[in-house]
Amino acid sequence: MNTALTAFDLARLQFAFTISFHIIFPALSIGLASFIAVLEWRWLKTGKAYYKDLCLFWSKIFAVAFGMGVVSGVVMSYEFGTNWSGFSSFAGPVTGPLLMYEVMTAFFLEAGFLGIMLFGWQRVGPRAHFGATLMVALGTLISTFWILASNSWMQTPQGFEVVNGQVVPLDWFKIIFNPSFPYRLAHMAIAAFIVGALVVAAVGAWHLLKGRRDAAIKKMFSMALWMLLVLAPVQAFVGDQHGINTREYQPAKIAAIEGLWDTEKGGTALNLFGLPDMQAETTRYAVSIPHLGSLILTHSWDGEIRGLKSFPREDRPNSTVVFWSFRVMVGLGVLMILMSLVAWVLRRGDRLYESKWFLRFVVAMGPTGFITLLAGWITTEVGRQPWVVYGVMRTVQAVSPLTAQQVGISLMAFVVVYFLVFGTGVYYMLKLMRNGPTPPGHTPDVLPGNSPDHTARRPLSAADAMIDAA
Numbered sequence: 001m002n003t004a005l006t007a008f009d010l011a012r013l014q015f016a017f018t019i020s021f022h023i024i025f026p027a028l029s030i031g032l033a034s035f036i037a038v039l040e041w042r043w044l045k046t047g048k049a050y051y052k053d054l055c056l057f058w059s060k061i062f063a064v065a066f067g068m069g070v071v072s073g074v075v076m077s078y079e080f081g082t083n084w085s086g087f088s089s090f091a092g093p094v095t096g097p098l099l100m101y102e103v104m105t106a107f108f109l110e111a112g113f114l115g116i117m118l119f120g121w122q123r124v125g126p127r128a129h130f131g132a133t134l135m136v137a138l139g140t141l142i143s144t145f146w147i148l149a150s151n152s153w154m155q156t157p158q159g160f161e162v163v164n165g166q167v168v169p170l171d172w173f174k175i176i177f178n179p180s181f182p183y184r185l186a187h188m189a190i191a192a193f194i195v196g197a198l199v200v201a202a203v204g205a206w207h208l209l210k211g212r213r214d215a216a217i218k219k220m221f222s223m224a225l226w227m228l229l230v231l232a233p234v235q236a237f238v239g240d241q242h243g244i245n246t247r248e249y250q251p252a253k254i255a256a257i258e259g260l261w262d263t264e265k266g267g268t269a270l271n272l273f274g275l276p277d278m279q280a281e282t283t284r285y286a287v288s289i290p291h292l293g294s295l296i297l298t299h300s301w302d303g304e305i306r307g308l309k310s311f312p313r314e315d316r317p318n319s320t321v322v323f324w325s326f327r328v329m330v331g332l333g334v335l336m337i338l339m340s341l342v343a344w345v346l347r348r349g350d351r352l353y354e355s356k357w358f359l360r361f362v363v364a365m366g367p368t369g370f371i372t373l374l375a376g377w378i379t380t381e382v383g384r385q386p387w388v389v390y391g392v393m394r395t396v397q398a399v400s401p402l403t404a405q406q407v408g409i410s411l412m413a414f415v416v417v418y419f420l421v422f423g424t425g426v427y428y429m430l431k432l433m434r435n436g437p438t439p440p441g442h443t444p445d446v447l448p449g450n451s452p453d454h455t456a457r458r459p460l461s462a463a464d465a466m467i468d469a470a
Helices: 007-046 049-082 085-119 126-155 172-176 181-209 215-249 251-258 292-298 319-348 356-365 368-384 404-435
Strands: 160-163 166-169 270-277 282-289 387-389
Touching: 007 049, 007 126, 007 181, 007 368, 007 404, 049 085, 049 215, 049 404, 085 126, 085 166, 085 172, 085 387, 126 172, 126 181, 126 368, 126 387, 181 215, 181 356, 181 368, 181 404, 215 251, 215 292, 215 319, 251 270, 251 292, 251 319, 251 368, 270 292, 270 319, 319 356, 319 368
Parallel strands: none
Antiparallel strands: 160 166, 270 282
């Protein structure tokens, strides 16, 4: 059996690698931008210095995440032309304008106000600065809107026709507000806020374990846990609605997620555990609960869910992958809900800041937002296969006419450069987090670059700590 990877396989692997690196940075910057806006609003309203301390601290980390997100995003835009020219030629009349709208609205908004947010503390008034911070936060959300509109159209396409082998837009309202868009937008936006809240909570817990008990540390820790208490259950509800939508428009994806091969009459069981085997068309070692699949996915006792065998082999997603990626996402989501409920109980007992076992748990949960985010996107994108535009264009038709050697060399280069550049960026953010907010009595008046004799030019200029170990 020939196991050599083809140019198509390597192109898919390269895109999966680059998008996995890219998505973690915008998700963090979306969550932090809104958090910083709330902190600055509280500072203007109360005048309490620790809110400004937190603004200055998290602005540094936001600047690094934003810079890394922009760099990694530019690479992906080139990939569409180099590795996926078939897709660009076919779907460009839809995806091109959507991405252009993102640049013309969100990116320009962010770029226009980012400098004021990071370096304008001494150059504009407090209200004008707060307005700039709000515009940056709004820009990150508008960017999410357009990116999710493009991706959702690829998942549930409508509002177009195919003429001479190319998509022709007919109704932009239908294209943007396609059937899965509202659910994907809400799911992704909430996920970004949860990612940010988990990072903030973990940093607060780490400093509490190190003995800091000042107001800034307690406040960011408390605010993050309140956010998780609200958003984690809401995300579960949105995910449930998203699943129902997916069952209607992408039934093969649902069957693959559940490891369901046969259409069960009178109610569908839920496979809690198992090993889907694509060749044997079965889920081995399945541990199932009768009727639970119907209750979750149809909200009825005997709702019917189509099995994978009802779809042609060439139209089936890889159940082995999405079965487990989905369970990683859901399992960690349940842990997030549990953590926020425990925090609420400890808060009522006045033990929130002193329970060391819980603080260690929160620190350990810090990276789970990113893991859950990646698991969710793996479920979404692998579950769409073998289609790049669902039901319209197959992924194999989208790839550029390249050789395996060409794609393999570029993939190896990406791996080396990405781990070097973005690994350094992650290390630097961790270093900033370890240093923590400025202790009471040592609050700087300005961020780096705000002094009269220095004009900052890049977002990363806002992070002033040396990258080597202190």
